Amino acid sequence: QSALTQPASVSGSPGQSITISCTGTSSDVGGYNYVSWYQQHPGKAPKLMIYEVSNRPSGVSNRFSGSKSGNTASLTISGLQAEDEADYYCSSYTSSSTWVFGGGTKLTVL
Amino acid sequence: QVQLQESGPGLVKPSQTLSLTCTVSGGSISSGSYYWSWIRQPAGKGLEWIGRIYTSGSTYYSPSLKSRVTISVDTSKNQFSLKLSSVTAADTAVYYCARVYPISTGRFDQWGQGTLVTVSS
Numbered sequence: 001q002s003a004l005t006q007p008a009s010v011s012g013s014p015g016q017s018i019t020i021s022c023t024g025t026s027s028d029v030g031g032y033n034y035v036s037w038y039q040q041h042p043g044k045a046p047k048l049m050i051y052e053v054s055n056r057p058s059g060v061s062n063r064f065s066g067s068k069s070g071n072t073a074s075l076t077i078s079g080l081q082a083e084d085e086a087d088y089y090c091s092s093y094t095s096s097s098t099w100v101f102g103g104g105t106k107l108t109v110l
Numbered sequence: 111q112v113q114l115q116e117s118g119p120g121l122v123k124p125s126q127t128l129s130l131t132c133t134v135s136g137g138s139i140s141s142g143s144y145y146w147s148w149i150r151q152p153a154g155k156g157l158e159w160i161g162r163i164y165t166s167g168s169t170y171y172s173p174s175l176k177s178r179v180t181i182s183v184d185t186s187k188n189q190f191s192l193k194l195s196s197v198t199a200a201d202t203a204v205y206y207c208a209r210v211y212p213i214s215t216g217r218f219d220q221w222g223q224g225t226l227v228t229v230s231s
Contacts, residue, residue: 001173003156036217038157045206045224046157051217089157093215097170099147101157 004029004090004102011108017078020105022090023071028100030071034093037066037075040104041086049088050075077107085109112137114207114222122201122229128194132207132222139188140165145210146190147218148181150203158203162210163190197229 005023012018022029022037029035033053038046048057050066053073063078073092077084090102118130132146139146147162161171163181171179180193194201204226208218 032215034215034217038218045221046218047221048217048219051219057219091157091159091218096173097214098172099159099162099218101149101159104156 006102027095028092035073116225152203
């Protein structure tokens with residue numbers, strides 16, 4: 001199984017919105033609504049931000065939202081804040097009963 | 111709130127077997143609601159799913175690592191473990207244990223802090 005495809009980096013200014021894409025295949029992203037997103041600050045463990053494409057766990061800001069179209073899922077962060085600067089990873093359940101991650105996207109808040 | 115904690119040697123020699131344990135506290139590993147998983151991350155790189163285990167002992171592994179990986183569970187100790195054989199420098203990474211909820215198709219909702227394992231002679 002190949003890793004999901006994410007842009008290596010995105011950037012935005014405080015207050016702006018950014019979107020990170022995550023492209024897979026019909027065997028993972030496109031075949032299931034089991035896409036999740038994780039935020040990882042340097043030296044820290046990943047933190048679940050979005051699950052099942054568009055659901056937020058309790059405690060996660062509503063500035064984070066998710067969506068999916070075909071084989072591509074997206075994470076949107078609105079009202080960018082300095083604390084949002086981190087690496088973001090998507091993940092999907094697959095038809096092989098396994099999980100696959102994206103390569104990660106580094107978000108820079110300018 | 112459940113907590114997960116990885117433990118094990120930080121240095122492993124090439125060709126040997128890497129062994130790590132994840133201790134679960136604040137909840138029972140025997141709960142039928144979760145899978146328990148291992149994930150790794152080489153320095154400066156992305157996350158890689160290694161495999162998962164259910165309380166019954168059933169496992170699924172990443173196809174790319176399947177021939178070298180064994181994940182087991184010890185419900186009496188509330189722990190699950192990872193063994194990776196014939197390691198090389200490419201297996202140097204931070205290894206995380208994580209909980210999967212709900213079973214079958216869920217997300218990684220709780221993570222350990224991670225432990226760095228270096229493969230070097």
